[in-house]
Amino acid sequence: MSVAIRCDGVGKAYRHFSHPRDRIVQLLWPAARKYHDVWVVRDVSFSVEPGESVAILGGNGAGKSTILRLVAGITAPTMGQVSVHGRLTAMLELGMGFHAEFSGEQNVQMTAQLYGLRPAEIRMLLPRIREFSELGDQFFEPLRTYSSGMNIRLAFSLATAVRPDVLIIDEALAVGDQNFQQKSLARIRELQDGGTSLLFVSHDSGMIPRVCKRALILDHGSLRYDGSAEGAVSEYASLAVSTPRDATLIVEHG
């Protein structure tokens, strides 16, 4: 059986232009090279088997979110190859790109349509999603009236309503309350048992071994560790002590 996710020597550079004018020059004349590359991911290779769950650890700017975006197909890698087998659902940057003016129901319909679900299937899913999200009548109110927790509850309920072959979750579980977190974990286990592969980013070190057996550590865009989740958590803890980058960040924000 083929792997669910494969990354082969993946690198991603964001183009940095010193002047907006240069973007246009670049667009019209690709050979101009009016930019310099900022590499956020370098030469990352790993693969995930069907039904396997893998967590990604790393400090701010380590490239975790970029890897998730590349696997989700939202942006193309600058180098290397990314391939995914089967239906993929991604919850990135705390949401699914919901529209603020539309109600929860309308947003669910829109995203479900984007997943290629038929109108009859969507009608069937709506009550289930409403129930799981515990939004009640708020489900019919515009998204701009939602708290971030409600937003996440809706996104999670939608993302897991139909079992995807590959599920990508970025930080989503940290926002919900204790009760919903438990419920979400149970739903994730159900999906894992059903054969879903999971790619999971969390800053909650306690959560990682509960969800994943395997974990990767990214550091400044490179893969530093690929092994057991417990090993990754302790390795990451020692790494964070030796490179005080995150610590300074916390001080700056706190």
Next chain:
Amino acid sequence: MVKSLWNYRSFVWGGIRRDLQLRYFGSVLGIAWLVIQPAGLIAVYFLIFTAVFPNRTLGNVGNYGAFLCAGLIPWLMFSEIIQRGHTCFLENAALIRHSSFPRILLPLTTTLSAMLNFSILFVIYLAVLALIGQRLSLHLIALLPLILLLGGLAFSATVALALVNVYARDISQAVPFGLQLLFWLTPIVYPQSAMPASLARFLDWNPLSGVIGGMQRAIVSNQWPEWQRLAYPTLFLALALLLSRAVYRRVAPTLADEL
């Protein structure tokens, strides 16, 4: 490409409905604006060119109101596609940053939505013509390929403009003026024959002239379009589609990085 887009048909259809909802959200008259807005505009041009400046220069166009609508309604479709479509990637930045889907669906939805709205308007207009006793004929079927041609021209322009707009918001500044200029360079409120011959030649460089001229002939004078005048717009469309496809292929895979 077409086959994979077909899989997203319910998203496109839903997008057309959401487009209408968003537009008339919070307005009292709601969807009636779809008719009121163009009807008001038609009334303005009609009054200006029949009552305020009675036509000395327009020449013989028959029923001016019928002539005006035959060109103005398709133009409104064209300009609405570009006006609403050239910001489609910026407006849907959140969706693009969160999901992977063919980005072309966004301008496609805007285009189809405007084409649908104006088809409804066109049917109302033809019904009114029939009611006031204007003779209509089988030549009306020429409208179908002409509307497709016009929609295609608007679509290809929109794709290119919307993509470049992500890199340089200057497009948003230039579009209103550009459309205004194009409007007056297209024989819509005046017939091409009313132009001095020295200027009329330039109108032939405008691919819209032949398309809109063909519509006016089919409706007002019950004639087939001058087919040879459609060769240029068709060729123009083919080139415009190729160009916008080239830009799309280059930009779309990393569009999310720019938003």
